[in-house]
Amino acid sequence: MNLMGLFRSPQNELEKGGKEAEDAGIRNSCPRCGVLLPLSEQQENMNVCTACGHHFRINPRERVSYIADEDTFRELDGDMMSRDLLGFPGYDQKLRNAKLASREKEGVACGTAQVEGTPCALFVMDPNFMMGSMGTVVGEKITRLFELATEQSLPVVGFTVSGGARMQEGILSLMQMAKTSAAVKRHSDAGNFYLTVLTDPTTGGVTASFAMEGDVIMAEPGATIGFAGARVIEQTIRKKLPQGFQTAEFLLEHGFVDLIVPRAEQKRAIARLLRVHSGKPLPAACPPEAGEEERA
Amino acid sequence: MSAYEKVLLARAKDRPTGLAYIQNIFTDFIELHGDRRFGDDPAVVGGLAALGGMPVTVIAIEKGADTKERLRRNFGMPNPEGYRKALRLMKQAEKFRRPVVCFVDTSGAYCGLGAEERGQAQAIAENITGMMALRTPVISILVGEGGSGGALALAVADQVWILENAVYSVISPEGCASILWKDPKRVKDAAGCLRLTAQDMEELGVVERVIPEGEKDFAAAYQEIRTALSDSLPQLLALPPESLLASRYARFRAF
Numbered sequence: 001m002n003l004m005g006l007f008r009s010p011q012n013e014l015e016k017g018g019k020e021a022e023d024a025g026i027r028n029s030c031p032r033c034g035v036l037l038p039l040s041e042q043q044e045n046m047n048v049c050t051a052c053g054h055h056f057r058i059n060p061r062e063r064v065s066y067i068a069d070e071d072t073f074r075e076l077d078g079d080m081m082s083r084d085l086l087g088f089p090g091y092d093q094k095l096r097n098a099k100l101a102s103r104e105k106e107g108v109a110c111g112t113a114q115v116e117g118t119p120c121a122l123f124v125m126d127p128n129f130m131m132g133s134m135g136t137v138v139g140e141k142i143t144r145l146f147e148l149a150t151e152q153s154l155p156v157v158g159f160t161v162s163g164g165a166r167m168q169e170g171i172l173s174l175m176q177m178a179k180t181s182a183a184v185k186r187h188s189d190a191g192n193f194y195l196t197v198l199t200d201p202t203t204g205g206v207t208a209s210f211a212m213e214g215d216v217i218m219a220e221p222g223a224t225i226g227f228a229g230a231r232v233i234e235q236t237i238r239k240k241l242p243q244g245f246q247t248a249e250f251l252l253e254h255g256f257v258d259l260i261v262p263r264a265e266q267k268r269a270i271a272r273l274l275r276v277h278s279g280k281p282l283p284a285a286c287p288p289e290a291g292e293e294e295r296a
Numbered sequence: 297m298s299a300y301e302k303v304l305l306a307r308a309k310d311r312p313t314g315l316a317y318i319q320n321i322f323t324d325f326i327e328l329h330g331d332r333r334f335g336d337d338p339a340v341v342g343g344l345a346a347l348g349g350m351p352v353t354v355i356a357i358e359k360g361a362d363t364k365e366r367l368r369r370n371f372g373m374p375n376p377e378g379y380r381k382a383l384r385l386m387k388q389a390e391k392f393r394r395p396v397v398c399f400v401d402t403s404g405a406y407c408g409l410g411a412e413e414r415g416q417a418q419a420i421a422e423n424i425t426g427m428m429a430l431r432t433p434v435i436s437i438l439v440g441e442g443g444s445g446g447a448l449a450l451a452v453a454d455q456v457w458i459l460e461n462a463v464y465s466v467i468s469p470e471g472c473a474s475i476l477w478k479d480p481k482r483v484k485d486a487a488g489c490l491r492l493t494a495q496d497m498e499e500l501g502v503v504e505r506v507i508p509e510g511e512k513d514f515a516a517a518y519q520e521i522r523t524a525l526s527d528s529l530p531q532l533l534a535l536p537p538e539s540l541l542a543s544r545y546a547r548f549r550a551f
């Protein structure tokens with residue numbers, strides 16, 4: 001695993017020759033530090049900026065490839081698609097555009113997988129599908145996943161990214177918060193483990209339901225996490241928000257996140273947490289791996 | 297009446313607020329304060345009351361009846377400690393096997409700095425799962441505005457009722473118009489599209505009962521609620537907790 005690339009000093013060749021390097025499609029500019037990254041370098045580094053460590057938003061397929069053991073992901077309900085239940089103007093078109101933009105059929109991918117050999121149920125939300133907004137299909141897929149996981153006594157690992165409820169489905173989207181939470185609760189009451197990984201951005205109704213209901217809540221560095229949107233808060237309190245408000249680090253400081261784990265270390269961290277909760281004896285304690293910091 | 301006119305009615309300043317329902321439907325109200333963690337949120341009122349001979353835990357979001365009260369009650373926009381107080385009182389009701397009645401009237405959970413610092417989202421999520429698992433009957437009544445997650449946090453119930461001119465929505469029509477169409481002036485269109493009236497709720501299966509509002513005052517509505525609660529709560533109380541929980545799960549699973 002390439003951990004070193006994450007934090008190396010921001011001195012690559014692109015910072016010097018930034019101007020002529022602006023060729024979209026081949027290079028991406030980092031929204032945080034502005035450095036121009038060749039796409040290949042970005043992808044090799046799990047879509048994390050090699051200069052500043054910024055975690056780019058990624059689609060569910062990439063996410064699955066980083067977390068699940070090779071060829072272990074079995075997708076469930078992959079053909080389920082939303083309909084315009086309320087006759088909301090423009091929703092059909094929005095759905096078509098979202099499918100084109102994301103190349104997915106809905107805003108969450110669900111399935112079973114193994115992580116370093118431990119089986120789990122896995123859901124991954126999609127920032128490219130209407131910003132992971134939760135409508136009835138997203139709610140249904142997640143609910144079914146929890147019901148399956150309860151039946152099979154599987155732990156659930158869930159990656160959240162969401163702008164909130166899908167307003168084109170009106171009150172029915174609000175009901176998804178209750179529906180998903182009900183399934184999470186049953187899964188939990190049966191003694192199963194649920195790990196949420198909050199990624200950028202996790203807000204609104206998703207934060208106020210299954211994102212915050214994990215036994216362990218992990219977050220990606222720098223992710224925006226909150227209930228209300230920053231703009232709404234600024235309008236409400238008529239003040240600028242302090243720097244770093246509603247970031248993963250802010251939530252950690254305030255006690256709402258258990259741990260922040262960079263993308264390159266997530267698979268190992270998730271695998272360890274799954275093993276601890278697997279009910280099987282843990283392998284004998286081994287000395288710290290090379291490269292891991294010494295704990296005196 | 298248009299959907300937007302209903303929104304305006306639901307928000308009308310002369311409409312009874314949460315406390316009025318408690319005072320006019322129940323007797324012997326004893327208010328209980330505080331979430332035992334951080335503070336006491338004046339936007340959420342809760343405590344013990346009697347309905348005929350039956351002890352009940354009552355919880356209401358309170359907007360405030362006059363300007364001074366509205367300021368003190370933060371216009372009925374709860375902070376996390378309001379939701380946590382509500383859940384504390386519900387768990388207390390569960391312990392003593394009292395039914396819970398919630399009156400919901402809020403434009404939404406408060407969008408403030410402190411609210412975020414103290415975990416508004418976590419508080420709402422905890423109420424949703426907490427109410428889903430509560431081993432005692434819960435009936436929630438939407439009496440004015442039912443604003444999104446901040447309303448749902450007190451409306452995960454065995455039965456949800458709504459006043460004839462109350463509304464329930466995932467987002468305010470203003471928010472919807474400005475986010476979706478970047479045009480706050482289209483608020484009336486948004487109100488129509490969102491399907492947020494009591495009649496919509498009945499059609500979409502979100503509520504079990506619509507309470508008619510009288511022509512002149514709310515006396516008839518109070519009476520109707522009192523009668524309906526006196527009828528429904530003993531029936532729900534008679535159910536074993538397991539079947540109560542199974543029906544509650546099925547109720548929300550259906551969406």
Ligand SMILES: [Zn+2]
Pocket residue numbers: 030031032033034035049050051052053054
């Ligand atoms: Zn960067």
